[in-house]
Amino acid sequence: MARVLLLEDEADLRNEVADFLQSEGYGVTEAGSVADFMRQVDLADIAIIDAGLPDGNGFDVTEQLRRTHPHIGTIMLTARGSIDDKIDGLRRGADHYLIKPIRLRELSAYVSSVKRRLGKETWRLHLLERRLYAPDGRFNEVNTMEIVLLQLLARNMGQVVQRPQIARAFGVEWIDYDERRLDQMISRLRRRWHNLTGEKLPLRTEHGQGYSFCENINVVE
Template sequence: MAKILLLEDEADLRSEVVDFLCNEGHQVSEAGDVATFMPLIDAADIAIIDVGLPDGNGFSVAANLRKSHPRIGIIMLTARGSVDDKIIGLRGGADQYLVKPIRFTELAAYITAMARRVAPDNWRLNLIERRLHAPGGQAESMSSQEMSLLELLARNSGRVVDRPAIAKAFGADWLDYDERHLDQLVSRLRRRWQSATGFKLPLRTEHGQGYSFSVEIQVQ
């Protein structure tokens, strides 16, 4: 999980990117202009910056940001796809340069790689405390079934865990198990986590299959 600040003046695209990144488990703030963006930057691990802005130039914003915040991750997001523009962006301080229309999966991959440098803390599941810890320091106590679910997902990082396997982890026979109990468990956990922390839990529903935890999680 990374703290991301998005500077994009296209409201529809900004909303799509914010929703996607939140669903990936990141904390996301947004701005439609430089004046709104600058006061928020100190809290960010990664900045995603559009080039064409109503009150400034994204290249200049990135260059100034690199000087003032040398450790921050910077991704340029722009319709300007020429080689010269890309060189200007990368030489000016950007780590990555993405041309619109963007592929969200590609954006997510760059953020994951960048977060290893700028937000190195991991999600942690403490089996003794029965608590889930987020990289930002937030933590919540888990029920026994929530712990069983999260431990199973954590030990299968990067893979979808199907519903029969989850039922087995609960000590239930899949043939007799009511799937609605699992869906209700996940729904309650997501609501409680967001209410307590203010951001979404990266627990992803894989429709027709099961569930996965969309970021790396360490079991302690």
């Protein structure tokens, strides 16, 4: 699970962003000041940084982070929307510069982009062993139908896999398929993973459409 450190002094916005990213499968730690941020930064994979802060400047924090923690991806999130401010933020080391008010889905896409660049969160579906491995090495046994589903999701990273497409991968026509079986399969897979690790499987329901896996999966023969 990628660890996001969110530096934002507006409590309501900070809580809203944190709740959303957690629902997307990220581990989120919150900081309302530069001092609080610096105490937690060593554990972060990705930092989201506001520009206007009570005890410092987000541009300076971004520049310092690039020098001291170059492995951490950085997204600036600020009301300062001039082109000069944006160029300044990017030159100081931000991977992306987002202007408030933000769209949460857009922010999620940028976080996912930074994560891919950093090479974080590579899951492995091992076909011979019939196991799904998390990036930290933990694994869960998967059955034949779950392997078919996960392979399909892996081939369509970043896209929603529609329910009829999943049914066809199972070798049946959607009109003849009881979609409750698919919902039950997803539920069992999530429940087993949570019971094993205490964490959410990054398998997202796209309501009214299908499913998507929120992380990269490498399929190993």
